[in-house]
Amino acid sequence: MMTRLLRAEFTKLFTTKLWLWLLLGAIGMTGLFVGLTIGLADSAGNPSPPLNTPEGQRNLFGVAGATSALAIVLGIIAMTGEFRHETVTPTFLATPRRGLVVTAKVIAYAIVGVGFGAVGILAELALALPWLAAKGVAVSLTGNGIPRTLIGVLLGLAVNTVLGVGIGALIRNQVAAIVGTLVYFFVIESLISALPTIRDYYKFFPGGASSGLANTYQPNVEFLAGWQSGLLLISYGVAFAALGTALTIRRDVT
Amino acid sequence: MSGQIVVSGLTKMFGPVRAVHNLSFTVAPGTVTGFLGPNGAGKTTTLRCLLGLVTPTAGTATIGGLRYVDLPQPSSTVGAVLEASSFHPARSARNHLRVICTVNGYPASRADAVLDQVGLLTVADRKVRGYSTGMRQRLGLAAALLGDPGVLVLDEPANGLDPEGIAWLRAFLRRLAADGRTVLISSHVLSEVEQTVDDIVIIDKGALVRQGNLGDLASQQGSTVVVRTPDPDRLVSALGRYDHRPGIRRRDGAVMVDGLQPAEIGHLAFLEGIELHELTTERSDLEDIFFALTGEGADR
Numbered sequence: 361m362m363t364r365l366l367r368a369e370f371t372k373l374f375t376t377k378l379w380l381w382l383l384l385g386a387i388g389m390t391g392l393f394v395g396l397t398i399g400l401a402d403s404a405g406n407p408s409p410p411l412n413t414p415e416g417q418r419n420l421f422g423v424a425g426a427t428s429a430l431a432i433v434l435g436i437i438a439m440t441g442e443f444r445h446e447t448v449t450p451t452f453l454a455t456p457r458r459g460l461v462v463t464a465k466v467i468a469y470a471i472v473g474v475g476f477g478a479v480g481i482l483a484e485l486a487l488a489l490p491w492l493a494a495k496g497v498a499v500s501l502t503g504n505g506i507p508r509t510l511i512g513v514l515l516g517l518a519v520n521t522v523l524g525v526g527i528g529a530l531i532r533n534q535v536a537a538i539v540g541t542l543v544y545f546f547v548i549e550s551l552i553s554a555l556p557t558i559r560d561y562y563k564f565f566p567g568g569a570s571s572g573l574a575n576t577y578q579p580n581v582e583f584l585a586g587w588q589s590g591l592l593l594i595s596y597g598v599a600f601a602a603l604g605t606a607l608t609i610r611r612d613v614t
Numbered sequence: 615m616s617g618q619i620v621v622s623g624l625t626k627m628f629g630p631v632r633a634v635h636n637l638s639f640t641v642a643p644g645t646v647t648g649f650l651g652p653n654g655a656g657k658t659t660t661l662r663c664l665l666g667l668v669t670p671t672a673g674t675a676t677i678g679g680l681r682y683v684d685l686p687q688p689s690s691t692v693g694a695v696l697e698a699s700s701f702h703p704a705r706s707a708r709n710h711l712r713v714i715c716t717v718n719g720y721p722a723s724r725a726d727a728v729l730d731q732v733g734l735l736t737v738a739d740r741k742v743r744g745y746s747t748g749m750r751q752r753l754g755l756a757a758a759l760l761g762d763p764g765v766l767v768l769d770e771p772a773n774g775l776d777p778e779g780i781a782w783l784r785a786f787l788r789r790l791a792a793d794g795r796t797v798l799i800s801s802h803v804l805s806e807v808e809q810t811v812d813d814i815v816i817i818d819k820g821a822l823v824r825q826g827n828l829g830d831l832a833s834q835q836g837s838t839v840v841v842r843t844p845d846p847d848r849l850v851s852a853l854g855r856y857d858h859r860p861g862i863r864r865r866d867g868a869v870m871v872d873g874l875q876p877a878e879i880g881h882l883a884f885l886e887g888i889e890l891h892e893l894t895t896e897r898s899d900l901e902d903i904f905f906a907l908t909g910e911g912a913d914r
Contacts, residue, residue: 364716364717364718364719365717367716368713368714368716368717371709371712371713371716372702372705372713375705375706375709375710375712375713376702376704376705377704378704441702445699445700445701445702445703446697446699446700446701447700447701447702449667449696449697449700450700450710450714450757451717452666452667453665453667453688453689453694454688454689454714454717454718455688455717456665456666456682456683456685456688457683610669612628612662612667612668612669613662613667613668614658614659614662614667614668
């Protein structure tokens with residue numbers, strides 16, 4: 361039963377073009393951040409750690425995690441699209457046990473999030489490794505905590521995609537859910553991470569937990585340990601998914 | 615009796631609004647039943663309760679004794695067509711059906727089989743965005759037929775269809791009914807389903823108005839005898855002395871008599887020596903009966 365539901369979720373995803381646009385967006389965004397990180401590395405007044413330090417290299421290889429906003433949007437659209445296009449009616453007619461449907465979506469999109477991150481990491485490696493070699497910066501992908509950063513990016517994107525599914529189940533209006541989430545991540549969390557005193561609590565927010573999980577460095581901001589950040593982020597994902605599932609089971613589909 | 619639909623004491627409140635109120639009716643297996651009522655009567659809410667999409671405030675709606683959510687193979691038991699817009703605009707018809715095939719474990723070939731059945735096979739790879747209302751309605755039917763269910767539930771399937779589409783739908787539903795399927799089809803226009811249904815369930819303001827056989831309803835409401843005579847006053851006074859006290863109205867110089875057979879009126883006229891120029895039976899129009907029962911024609 362669950363296998364069939366998972367396969368149906370993948371069929372839904374790959375029979376429209378949305379995944380392709382978001383993936384191209386993620387590749388473009390990753391490329392841009394790699395370009396900025398390496399391109400501006402030697403300019404005066406850059407507060408980022410230099411590329412020959414472990415922190416600098418972790419930050420560079422952690423930029424694929426910056427596409428988490430797109431991963432959340434992917435999750436939101438996966439869920440709200442069902443309501444927006446009323447495909448939730450045939451979906452629930454085929455599977456009246458709605459908890460199973462949302463669970464399948466959560467699992468499917470966790471997998472999709474990992475795939476999304478894997479493509480982003482491949483893109484950043486393809487761009488960064490030759491560039492660093494040309495600049496004469498020695499880099500080993502097995503050292504300087506880079507493996508943990510890459511795993512953190514993958515896990516972070518998986519959880520963020522699930523978070524999006526949960527948000528979409530809670531806020532069924534697609535535009536409202538996307539705009540609200542983007543405002544939260546790009547405005548509210550940016551403020552939280554920038555303002556003195558308040559930024560000490562940034563590590564407890566989803567964005568801060570994602571950064572802590574990938575073990576990246578941000579001036580003046582401290583993150584929780586990797587496993588703590590991971591558990592915290594997963595808790596956010598599970599909480600939103602569970603709340604969204606509970607509401608989806610109870611709400612009438614009219 | 616696997617295909618029997620039983621709605622029992624069904625009530626649904628949307629906040630303070632009572633959409634369905636203590637509604638009970640049954641649909642016998644193998645019959646085509648029209649579920650009728652004016653817009654806003656609670657038809658869609660009732661059907662959505664039956665299909666597990668809306669949770670009733672009170673009462674139950676079952677198919678073969680089971681709630682929809684408890685059916686072991688819902689799509690193979692009941693096929694439903696709710697509205698013509700439940701498709702992702704950027705997905706093709708074939709892929710829309712394949713998703714449902716995957717969930718239910720049907721072979722992908724079922725998608726093409728039902729597309730052929732509703733005449734959409736040649737446009738199966740077109741995105742639904744480019745489909746007309748009629749094509750969407752057909753795609754909805756195709757989705758409902760994927761599991762070859764014995765029960766079909768259709769909510770206003772004729773809405774938005776052109777006359778050609780309605781004719782196609784009628785013929786299609788008659789074919790489905792001829793296969794022995796139970797069909798429950800809602801409409802706010804009796805004439806849309808009049809030629810297709812055996813039984814009718816009429817609701818208004820969320821409550822049952824009438825359930826029964828369509829033919830019985832027409833004959834129960836009786837017929838009117840139209841009598842034309844050069845001396846209507848004498849006829850009316852003669853009818854007034856009649857034991858059964860028939861209903862008498864005047865219209866356009868004719869006398870309209872309810873509750874008497876033409877032979878009885880002719881006999882009375884013969885005995886009284888009244889000259890008759892016309893003595894005909896006018897069957898009540900079903901649409902008028904529908905309006906009378908639902909009160910929708912009150913201001914007409």
